[in-house]
Amino acid sequence: MVKLLEAVGRWVIAFLEFWGRWFLLSAKAVTLAFKPPLRLKRFIYYLATIGSDSIPVIAVTSLFTGGVIALETYNAFHRFNAEFMIGAVVAISMARELSPVLSALLVTARSGSAMAAEIGTMRVTEQIDALEMMAVNPIKFLITPRIYATTISLVFLTVIADIIGYIGGYLVSVHIFGVNKTLYLRYTQNFAHMEDVFHGLIKAAVFGFLLSTISCLYGYYTRGGAKGVGESTTKAVVSSSIAILIFDYLITYLLRLFNL
Template structure:
């Protein structure tokens, strides 16, 4: 009984300690962006690294995801002679859910792991201590640019993911199944709304923030040399991915509850 209570207490303390540290670093990263000096080159470099580097992977994934949605839904719609409505299903699915979630998970695997590994390596090799010795705030220098550019990059890449995913669904529906393209596009316009896109972009911005702050947090508190860097990188990817899926549900619930 006492061991069970001890285990529950340890888990609770670790949980509160993690999210407390996350909150402190997140607030500092946001606030420090407005303090001089503002190094725009760092922001541009991170934006190119996160955004441009992830674009091919996200485009390929989204193209086939849109195609898979069309393939899976064709049989059901074909029974009711409503194949032309597949475009609306693809558009809404990509905009509201699959676009932001897939984009965030892919960026977590590619860029989130890189953030944790890079900052973790700087931590164990005492480069972060060297920054402090030179009167450079390590959070402002290392974390702030990654947070802001991750929010922008994930949001922009989600828009591209939505478009490419719809193209994938269009190719499968019109080219493979020979669905009337005029009806396909018309029913997409009738079923899908800009509100669907806005919901997805809200998710994308929050996901980008979570990826950067969680990955940088694990990197910033890395201990134990090269082994510690590997462990921090793994934890950053796992926790970021789980957080994305949990917050995906919470954001969807809030938007539905308030009918936004």
């Protein structure tokens, strides 16, 4: 019993320590963005590497995701002669849930791991210490532009995922199953609304902030040489993915609670 209590106590302390560090690091990174120098070039660079370079993988994933939704729902809707409703299902599913979550998980795997590995390598090779010696704030220089670039990029990537996912569902429904395209588009317009898109964009912004801050946090506090960098990268991806799924539920619950 004593050992169990000790294990629980250590877990609670580690949990509180992690979120305490996360809050302090996030607060510093967000507020430092408004202090000169602004370093817009670094922000634009991360917009390109995190946002633009992620478009191909987001596009392919969203196209087939929309197609899979259409494939899975066709048999059920066909029994009631309601195949034209597939478009609304694809649009709402992609906008509210699948586009922000899948985009966030893909960016976590692609860019979140890179953030943790790069910053972690700089930590163990004492490059961050060198920045501090040169009076350069490492949080502002390394973390702030990544956080803002990731948050903004994920919002736009989610919009792209919405569009391409719907195209995937349209191609499968209309060109494979022969659904009437006029009814398909009309019922999509009737049942899918802009608030569905806004819900997804709210989630995307929160997910972008979470995955970037958690990934940078693990990289910034890396210890133990090359092995420590690998461990930090793994923990960053796992923790970010879990946080995305947990906050996905919380945001959905709050939006429904307040009827937003």
